[in-house]
Amino acid sequence: MTQREATDAEIARAEAAIGRRLNRPRYLEESAGHVGYLDALNPENDLREMLVFDLDENLKAFSRLDIDQLSHVQLRHWAKWAGGVDGVLERAEAIVSKYRELLRPANLAAFGVLLSGYAEESQFNAFLKSLGEK
Template sequence: MIVLNQGKELVRVESWDDIVGRPGFNGNLNPAEHVLSGIIGQYAFADRIRCGLSDCHRPHGRGYLVVTKSGVETNIGKDCGKNYFGVDFETMATQFDRDMRDKQARERLWDFTFKLDELKQRIKALRTGERGADWVYKNSRPLVESGKGVPGVVIRRIADLLRTGDSVLTTEREPTEREIDLARVQGSRPPRVIVEKVADIRGLEALQSQNDLRQIMVVDLEEGIKEFEPLDVDTMKSTELSRWSKWVGRIEQKLDSAAAAISSGQALLAPANLQPFAILIPNFEAPETFRAYLKTLA
């Protein structure tokens, strides 16, 4: 890939032949006879390109296109530039790299502005669709927040499962006399409790903090859009360009994460999937409140 920095725009050139064919290009430039004027581009190839300095000619995978004060152009690697042109080259390379990052970020952000309406529609569809993000977030809160219709014993067990990364719901009971006798016959210590599997619970990952749909859809995306929209991309400083370019670069990943969290949440909130937790609820914790909660999910 070859990128030329031409004024306010970046020009991408696919073929090295297009560079060699430029009127001022010299692939055998003697650095002792020239003074560096500036850096006009950079390149990166899997196949290495021979350095354009007559004192070097070593192949480089990455490098810069430079122009001298006499208008001659050539290609050099970063180390060659520093060795032959000293501090001037290092200063120019640092500035060039910053300018390239800024221009690439501006290009990305300008391209993004034309896709804002489409993004808003995608977010709306994910949030308000049937059993979408809003539905999943609202109906999953009782499973992690007390006082919303789900008994504390269920909330605590779900918290335990999330902490351990397990998805198997189990119960404990005292061993029967037969189980105690069997252990003794086998030469084992009698068990204090017997752990029995109740069910595999699907979709618990929807409750993990990284899958918080309000954080993804509202805080990260919608509030980010509101903050970005009034900004002027052309006047952004390097730090702003870097920040917003990174934010834009994460949008698709966030949308994918949201879609996956919605799917997991739908599986989790199926009444039949949560019904097994009822076995944990003692009478004094009002099991009817959990039944009422499950009915709201049907």
């Protein structure tokens, strides 16, 4: 949200709506824009945790096992884990899609209203340009 001083016309409309004179200056809050897909940043969408610490570590542990020596309980555990791998990969793919949408220049451009000065704006625009629209 950004704040700006209300114009005379906006103050006049507000006064007409409430039927009394308002103190001046009056300020309005406006939406600076909308940045979507911020939920990609939620902790449960941590790809490193999901792919490195879960899949990779379990794959390493599984590769060290002698399947012929496993108990029924152990086999059931690893069968259940292996059955969930496709779901984890599909979830990771969906999260990557969210990250791609989050990092689209058109999505991030709304942050531009928070900048002050030509140097910040130039840097931000160069950053957005480096992302490209692919």
